[in-house]
Amino acid sequence: MRFTASVLQKIATEIGAKILIEPEYELIGHITFRNGKRTVFRNTRFNINGFGSANLAQDKAFSNYFLGTLGYKVTEGKTFFSDKMCQKVANPRNIDEGWQYAEKLGLPVIVKPLNLSSGILVTKVYNKNEYYEVAKKIFNVQSVLIVERFYLGNDFRILVLDNEVMAAYQRIPLSIIGNGKSTILELLTIKQEELVKKVEKISIDLADFRIFKNLQKQNLTFESIVPQGMIVYLLDNANLSAGGQAVDMTDNIHPDFQQLAINITKDMGLRLAGVDILTQNITQPLVDYTLLEVNSAPGLTHYASLGEKQRQQVEHLYRKILQELEKG
Numbered sequence: 001m002r003f004t005a006s007v008l009q010k011i012a013t014e015i016g017a018k019i020l021i022e023p024e025y026e027l028i029g030h031i032t033f034r035n036g037k038r039t040v041f042r043n044t045r046f047n048i049n050g051f052g053s054a055n056l057a058q059d060k061a062f063s064n065y066f067l068g069t070l071g072y073k074v075t076e077g078k079t080f081f082s083d084k085m086c087q088k089v090a091n092p093r094n095i096d097e098g099w100q101y102a103e104k105l106g107l108p109v110i111v112k113p114l115n116l117s118s119g120i121l122v123t124k125v126y127n128k129n130e131y132y133e134v135a136k137k138i139f140n141v142q143s144v145l146i147v148e149r150f151y152l153g154n155d156f157r158i159l160v161l162d163n164e165v166m167a168a169y170q171r172i173p174l175s176i177i178g179n180g181k182s183t184i185l186e187l188l189t190i191k192q193e194e195l196v197k198k199v200e201k202i203s204i205d206l207a208d209f210r211i212f213k214n215l216q217k218q219n220l221t222f223e224s225i226v227p228q229g230m231i232v233y234l235l236d237n238a239n240l241s242a243g244g245q246a247v248d249m250t251d252n253i254h255p256d257f258q259q260l261a262i263n264i265t266k267d268m269g270l271r272l273a274g275v276d277i278l279t280q281n282i283t284q285p286l287v288d289y290t291l292l293e294v295n296s297a298p299g300l301t302h303y304a305s306l307g308e309k310q311r312q313q314v315e316h317l318y319r320k321i322l323q324e325l326e327k328g
Contacts, residue, residue, distance in 0.1 A: 002026040003301040004043055004318075011319045017326070033326040045297040046272065048161075048321050053269035057296040058115050061146060063268065067291060070267050074291045076105065077148030079114060080135075085143035095135050098147050102131055105149045110236075111135060114144035119239030123210055124150060130213070137209075151290045153278035155238040156249065158261035159298060159317070161272050162324070165261060166317045167310070168253040168282060169303055171238035172245040174204065174211075178226025184215070185222035188234070195243060198305040204243040210235055240302035248306055249282055250313065256286035264294060272321065274298030 001009070005026045012019040012031055021029040027043045039047050045054070056063050061079045068074040078093065078101055086092035093101075102109045102125065111134045112122040121141070123134045138145045159167040176187040185206075192204045205211075211234045215221055218232065226232055238244045261275040274295035279288065304314040 002043075003304065004041075004299075005029060007304075007315055007318050008041065008322070011315065011322055015319070015322060015326070017322070031322070031325075033322075035326060037326055037328050039322075039325045043297070044299050046321055047325060048272045049270050049296050054296040057268055057270065057273070057294045060112075060114060060293055061144075063294055067264065067267065067294070072264060072267075072291050073289055075110075075148045075151065077110075077146050079144050079146055082139040082143040095132070095139070098135060098145065099128060099131050102147050105147070108150050110146075110148040110150055111138070112146050112148070113138050113142050114146060116142065118241040119235075119237040122237040122239075124236040126217075133209075151278050153280055153290065155292070156257075156277050156279065156282050157295075157298070158253065158257060158275045158277065158282070159273075159300075160261050160265040160270075160275060161317060161320060163262055163266075165250075165253060165258045166320075167300075167303060167313050168249045168257070168261075169306075170247040170249055170282075171240060172247065173233050173238045174235040174243035175231050175233045175245070176226070178228055178230040178232065180228040181225065183223050183225055184220060184232060187226070188222075191243070199302055208235075241299070244302075246303055246306055248303075248310060252283040254283055254285055257282045257289075260286060260289070264291065268294050268296075270294070270296055271324075272296070272298075 005021050008029060009019055009021065016034045018032040019029055029041050031039050056066070064074045064077070080093045080095060080098035081089060083094065086094050108124050108126045110122065111125050111131060113120065121134065121138050125131045125134055135145055155171045157169055157171060158165055176184060176191060178187070188204065188206065195204070214234050214236070220232065235242060240246055257277070264275050265273040276292040276295065278290040278292055300314045304311040
């Protein structure tokens with residue numbers, strides 16, 4: 001059974017609730033609590049968040065606007081539209097204006113889809129050819145992209161439920177560590193096999209154009225043998241579902257960052273959120289940060305795969321969610 005469904009089934013049994021899970025995909029479920037109240041879920045989407053707030057969080061451009069207006073340090077960026085969408089919107093900005101904006105921000109920039117999850121097609125772009133290649137790939141699957149300023153820092157996710165930080169972890173982009181014997185492709189294949197054993201849903205795409213570009217920039221190929229201990233980063237974005245690595249920081253997160261994540265969650269009108277922040281170190285007092293985005297349905301499978309302690313933390317979170325939903 002899928003991770004989220006299996007955890008919810010276990011907790012529902014413990015609290016005396018009845019749970020029905022759609023058997024083919026195991027993504028959708030219906031829960032009846034002992035007091036007769038009912039709720040539904042779709043994978044990690046629960047009725048804990050209001051529809052409007054959850055929808056707003058999904059739109060990176062609109063949520064950035066509101067959070068920036070409220071005083072948070074959000075990424076600087078703009079949306080640009082496919083030719084078809086340009087005919088429909090009041091203030092069209094096309095693919096060429098996107099490139100002009102990228103030049104204005106200063107290269108490299110981040111180019112990404114408006115609302116695709118799992119870091120799909122999020123790309124660090126260094127020149128005009130790369131920009132147009134990525135923009136066209138995005139417009140093949142959706143009609144809006146974002147061009148953003150590139151920021152230095154480490155990527156952290158802080159998980160909040162009702163004024164409490166439930167977990168925090170650093171997300172490190174997909175990488176391999178050389179052993180002086182194996183090729184990059186061999187090391188990547190081994191890593192993929194290990195991840196599949198630990199996590200039900202992993203999608204390291206060996207044909208991902210971004211991996212080829214990163215290798216090319218480092219004068220490497222899949223056939224290169226990397227020296228012992230040398231780290232080679234294969235993607236720029238740190239999404240765990242694309243093969244990134246999580247490092248648990250829950251016990252060490254500084255109160256400044258806890259309060260920042262709680263405030264952001266509340267100001268988005270959310271009760272449950274994964275707040276993604278770029279900064280140097282969340283164990284030290286807050287000096288500077290960049291808010292990357294707010295996720296209203298954060299996935300926790302990869303975090304739970306770190307070990308028994310993290311799995312118990314996820315179970316604790318889901319138990320609290322069900323208890324709140326039971327209260328109504």
